Amino acid sequence: MLTCPWSCVVWDLDGTLLxxxxxxxxxxxxxxxxxxxxxxxxxxxxxxxxxxxARQVVDGLGWSGWFSHVAGSAPGVAGKDEVLAEALLGLGRVLPEGAAGAAMVGDSPADVAAARRHGLTAVGVTWSGTPADALGGADVIWTRPPS
Ligand SMILES: [Mg+2]
Structure with a gap:
């Protein structure tokens, strides 16, 4: 298994983990x-x-132990930029310093844009069908989960 190059990884759910x-x-x-x-x-x-x-889905899959925080849209928190900031805050990481050593993995241009805006490494994944050139701002492209 690939050693994780980051100390913190924030994952998109739909099209990335699911x-x-x-x-x-x-x-x-x-x-x-x-x-x-x-x-x-x-x-x-x-x-x-x-x-x-999102919490129901993560719990239902038996994944709760892997994630210290599950952030989704909520009153006052909308758009990937805000959700990503909320996810980091849930890990005790306050931006901008909280982006240090952290990556965001996602299949959407919005994931890549949010990662870049907040100073995280942007990992774009293509396995849901998003073409790599639509994830052009990504620092890293994964065509399959690392193994
Ligand atoms: Mg997605």
Whole structure:
């Protein structure tokens, strides 16, 4: 398993950890989550879904132990920029310093833009069908989960 190059990783949910539009984990992501959580990497979810829905999904998959915080849309928190900031805050990371050593992994241009705006390493993933050139601002592109 790839050693995680970051001390903190924030994950998008739909199309990144889960197959787009569904509740099925993407093949290979659970191994990454287990390995990195086991190695002490701080991890959170940042999703455009409502926080309550996202927590239900994470709990239902048995993933709660891997994430110290699950952030979604909520009153006063809308858009990936704000959700990402909320996810980091839930890990005790206050921006801008809180971005140090942290990455955001997502399949949408909005994920990449939020990561870059807040100073995180932007990891764009293409396995949900987003073409790499639509994730052009990403620092890193993954075509499959690291293994
Ligand atoms: Mg997504």
């Amino acid at each position: 197959e787009r539009g569904g509740l099925r984990p993407v093949d290979g992501v659970e191994a990454v989550l287990a390995a990195w959580a086991g190695a002490g990497v701080e991890m959170a979810v940042a999703t455009s879904a409502s926080t309550s829905t």
